[in-house]
Amino acid sequence: MTSSSNSFLGRLSAFRDRFGTKGAIYKSLDVVLHKAFHTSVHAVVWLDVESLAEMASPDPRFTFRFLTADEVETYAQDPSLYLCPTLVEGVRNGSEICFGALAGDRLAAIACYALEIAKPEHAGGATFSFPSDVVYMSYGHTHPDFRGARLHGLVMGLALQELAKRGITKLVSLVAWTNWASLKSCSRLGYIHLGYMITIRGRKRAVGVYPKLAKQLGVRFGRKAAQRALGD
Numbered sequence: 001m002t003s004s005s006n007s008f009l010g011r012l013s014a015f016r017d018r019f020g021t022k023g024a025i026y027k028s029l030d031v032v033l034h035k036a037f038h039t040s041v042h043a044v045v046w047l048d049v050e051s052l053a054e055m056a057s058p059d060p061r062f063t064f065r066f067l068t069a070d071e072v073e074t075y076a077q078d079p080s081l082y083l084c085p086t087l088v089e090g091v092r093n094g095s096e097i098c099f100g101a102l103a104g105d106r107l108a109a110i111a112c113y114a115l116e117i118a119k120p121e122h123a124g125g126a127t128f129s130f131p132s133d134v135v136y137m138s139y140g141h142t143h144p145d146f147r148g149a150r151l152h153g154l155v156m157g158l159a160l161q162e163l164a165k166r167g168i169t170k171l172v173s174l175v176a177w178t179n180w181a182s183l184k185s186c187s188r189l190g191y192i193h194l195g196y197m198i199t200i201r202g203r204k205r206a207v208g209v210y211p212k213l214a215k216q217l218g219v220r221f222g223r224k225a226a227q228r229a230l231g232d
Helices: 003-037 069-075 085-093 151-164 180-189 212-216 222-230
Strands: 039-048 063-066 096-103 106-115 134-142 170-176 192-201 206-209
Touching: 003 039, 039 180, 063 151, 069 085, 069 096, 069 106, 085 096, 085 106, 096 151, 106 151, 134 151, 151 170, 151 180, 170 180, 192 212
Parallel strands: 134 170
Antiparallel strands: 039 170, 039 192, 063 096, 096 106, 106 134, 192 206
16 A cells, blocks of 8 residues: 555544544545546535624634735745735735734734635635625635634634625635534534535536525626626
């Protein structure tokens, strides 16, 4: 057995220990879909500020606020945060906004949001567009040193409260269908599950299956999203 096979089996065993046999089966299926059929499956989730569950009081160890482009650029130097360099450009040109939890001068957790349109590289391989009172959560991460403090859900909730002051009252996002920890966090916060987005990547373009409920809420996918962005 190769080292890569041993590594995969080790990760699968750890996943089973954490999420049970059913979780491990789903994870195995996800790997097969991705590697053999170039297919990804994501849950499309939706949160309205009016449905936001009551949150615990913010931990006084942290400061919660929007980040400047210069701050995002500085924090992107930390490889453990996995911040995409394009985020900096997005914050600078106003197409992205980032909200963080700060422990002194350290970034403990971050959530970034795309306005009006999300590019395929941040949206499961499909272009997204949405009404002006909606944002798309393009990225969320908690620094390894601060995991366990439930910052992921807290940052999302506080960010939406602040965004509501700007007239943005709804949030749409994707969560990998086997990311049980994030799905549980979304459930605690009051997210609604709109269905699954299935993306099959071909040689020239991707083909997708998108949930009807998301479309009813004004979310557009693929070519229709790109056409809306161009004003067609």
